Amino acid sequence: MLSAAAGVCSNVLSAIVPLYVAMIMAYVSVKYLRMFTPDQCAGINKFVSKFSVPLLSFRVISTTNPYKINMKLAMSDLLQKILAFMALLLVAKIMSPRSRFDLVITGVSLSTLPNTLIVGIPLLKALYGAEAAALLAQIVLLQSLVWYNLLLLMFELNSAVAISASSSPQVPG
Template sequence: MIALGDLYKVVEAMAPLYFALGLGYGSVRWWRFFTAEQCGAINTLVVCFSMPFFTFDFIVRTDPFAMNYRVIAADAVAKLLAVLAAAAWARCAKAKAKAGSCSWSITGFSLASLNNTLVVGVPLLDAMYGKWAQDLIVQIAVVQSIVWFPLLLLAFELRKAWVVGGVPSFSSATDDDGTSDDERARRVEPMSMLPMARTVGLKLARNPNVYASVLGVAWACVAYRWRIGMPAIVTGSLQVMSRTGTGMSMFSMGLFMGQQESIVACGAGLAALGMALRFVAGPLAALAGAAALGLRGDVLHFAIIQAALPQAIASFVWAKEYGLHADVLSTAVIFGTLISLPVLMAYYAVLEIM
């Protein structure tokens, strides 16, 4: 069983997230420090600087030669199942709207598959199962950063090029008149394949998050193969930026919340859907992936519980930058993180008696 002291460590790790969130919310709602344009600029700062440094910093500290590839493969199977399920569900639900089908496929995948592995996952799974579980969740976090987040960015760019018509993504996801991508998509014909591929390739080539993932893996392979360390001056320079990643992401979410009429910006129906995808569909997909790879015992329990961790903060940051269902993702992060502890404890208790 988990001791009360271990539970406190989890709460201790989660509470600062809401401090940053509250500051961002108050900065717009009560104190009027920032305009809507300035809030957008802050989110772009997070996307282009805070998140890439944060990603690079923890990737380079993970040994790529000591990974449990069976568990990682099970997680990959679960995420692929989520991709297929999200695409099928979106096609059925939005059969008459190509833009809607593409958009909800991306959002559905984010909700079901992309979780908060580091801030919540590391202390919680260490408390539940010990050091081996902490090591595994960090490995899953690395793969999520170098594979699944870049694929999510690719999906965002493909959607813009194919459906929205190649609207620039790293400046603003919304026109000055407030027209969203989905609204604009109804008026624009999709691009042909070759121009689309060129447009997407160029945008990804200058995306700093892609650079962070690739360079992080490359340096980790070199460093752990030949036992080479970075000079302290380089490490310090990286960490002074990487430490802003989580805090500034939550601050940006608070700014977004402060601009909405309601804290539950997407409405009760979509909020409930997001919770169902995060805490039910995700663990079911993880169970299927773990069964396919033959995971048993505590490793199987670990695979299910890590899939029920709250929503990844980065999924909101990119949804906001690309103008796609940021209200749904912000609600999923905020309320998913709030209710995650009792939900995860319930999963833990049920799995222990099975």
């Protein structure tokens, strides 16, 4: 029993340590050693956001069959998103009668769309094997095909409503 736990711990560490070591080295090199200028950091961030993450997303999504998604997983994902949306909407209404819908949308995005690509898939593969990583790849597929687009639509609708409300003529009453 103890050797199995040690093996799992070893797998988890071998999956996560390289990522965190790179992140700590990057932080130290920018914050304390001043090896990179803010312009260089912006370039690295742009490279990661425009090339690395989309290519990793493409790799994960292209190997996942959208017609073989686990329906229990999809329904639980849907239920989680609905509950988070309702809870954040309730909190926004309690906090401010004139709640801002964009804060609810951002809250849903932050609370329900985790960083599954970079940390989640290697961690689940190390803990539970390839089958768990395949389930997480299905979540990534659902996020890319459904949730990102729905949140973007909600942001655009919210912006359109805000623009039309600010540009409408005020009729004196």
